[in-house]
Amino acid sequence: MSFDLERILESKRARRRSLANRPVAEKLAMLDALRERACTIRQAAAGREATVLRESPPEYRGTSRKD
Amino acid sequence: MKIKEVIAAINRMQADGVIGSYAIGGAVGATFYLEPVATLDVDIFVGFKPQPGQVLVSPSPIFDYLTARGGVVEGEYIVLAGWPVQFLPPNSPLVEEALAGAVTVDVEGTPARVFTAEHLAAIALETGRAKDKARLLQFVEAGALEVKRFQAILARHSLVDRWREFERTFLQKDT
Numbered sequence: 001m002s003f004d005l006e007r008i009l010e011s012k013r014a015r016r017r018s019l020a021n022r023p024v025a026e027k028l029a030m031l032d033a034l035r036e037r038a039c040t041i042r043q044a045a046a047g048r049e050a051t052v053l054r055e056s057p058p059e060y061r062g063t064s065r066k067d
Numbered sequence: 068m069k070i071k072e073v074i075a076a077i078n079r080m081q082a083d084g085v086i087g088s089y090a091i092g093g094a095v096g097a098t099f100y101l102e103p104v105a106t107l108d109v110d111i112f113v114g115f116k117p118q119p120g121q122v123l124v125s126p127s128p129i130f131d132y133l134t135a136r137g138g139v140v141e142g143e144y145i146v147l148a149g150w151p152v153q154f155l156p157p158n159s160p161l162v163e164e165a166l167a168g169a170v171t172v173d174v175e176g177t178p179a180r181v182f183t184a185e186h187l188a189a190i191a192l193e194t195g196r197a198k199d200k201a202r203l204l205q206f207v208e209a210g211a212l213e214v215k216r217f218q219a220i221l222a223r224h225s226l227v228d229r230w231r232e233f234e235r236t237f238l239q240k241d242t
Contacts, residue, residue: 013208019102020209025175027103028070031095034105035150036068 068149070095073109074179076133076147085132087114090169091181092155092162092190097202099172100184100211104202108144108151112166112182115156126154161186161193161224185217192226192233204237 019027080086090096093110115124130138133145144151157163165186171178182190188206191199206212221227 016102017209020100020211024099024172024179025071027098028095028174030103031070031098031106032068034103035107038105038107 070109070148070150071174071177072148073150073152074174075177076136076138077111078178080129080132083132085128088166088169089113089180090166091179092165092187094202096181096187097205099179099181100187101202101205101209104205108153111152111154112157112162113154114166124156129154159193159224161189161220161226164220164223165190183216184211185213185220188212188217189220189224189226192221192229193224195229200233200237203233207238 019030074091077086077089081089090112091099091109092112093108094104094106095109098104113129115126130140130145133147134140137147139146141151144153146152157166165182168186169180169182172181173179184206188203188211191203191206218227221230
């Protein structure tokens with residue numbers, strides 16, 4: 001293990017390639033698991049929209065500061 | 068919670084004549100070609116069958132069929148096997164072409180109709196939201212596109228200028 005950025009990035013690329021090359025059924029099962037995890041996190045999160053399924057992030061509204 | 072069950076339910080619905088052609092798009096479609104990316108819903112593009120005497124296509128037959136078989140309607144979605152599924156009509160000539168050219172992929176004995184990688188990438192370019200651009204970049208970086216086929220799609224659907232802009236912004240190497 002090292003902090004060589006090039007090696008870290010290459011290992012990330014290799015990991016992505018390896019995942020992409022897995023059988024489709026296995027990748028779809030991973031989507032099932034990812035969604036379950038995302039739902040659990042959302043339900044646990046505090047906030048008014050914690051249980052709402054939202055594909056896109058909420059609209060960004062900048063606030064103007066009045067000093 | 069299983070996408071494979073969603074695909075099986077849609078195949079049955081097609082076999083029962085409720086829908087014509089269908090194809091999986093969005094993040095789930097992309098997962099057939101790329102590494103899996105977390106998503107909250109399944110996008111199914113459908114060739115809606117026009118009802119006699121109706122000009123506008125309606126998703127009612129789909130919702131009626133699926134709710135009778137355990138599906139639960141939640142707004143624009145219908146929840147099947149734990150997954151919110153959205154049925155979408157082809158909203159552009161590009162998506163119509165993608166639907167016509169979808170391929171069948173075997174998922175452990177279950178056939179799944181899915182857009183080609185080149186059509187998914189072109190649709191991402193056409194749609195153009197931040198997450199679509201990220202997906203397009205994934206397709207390019209993964210080498211998942213057959214370049215000639217992709218470029219022909221771009222030319223047919225007037226997306227060449229948009230692709231050049233995308234290349235300038237995201238793919239040009241620093242000199």
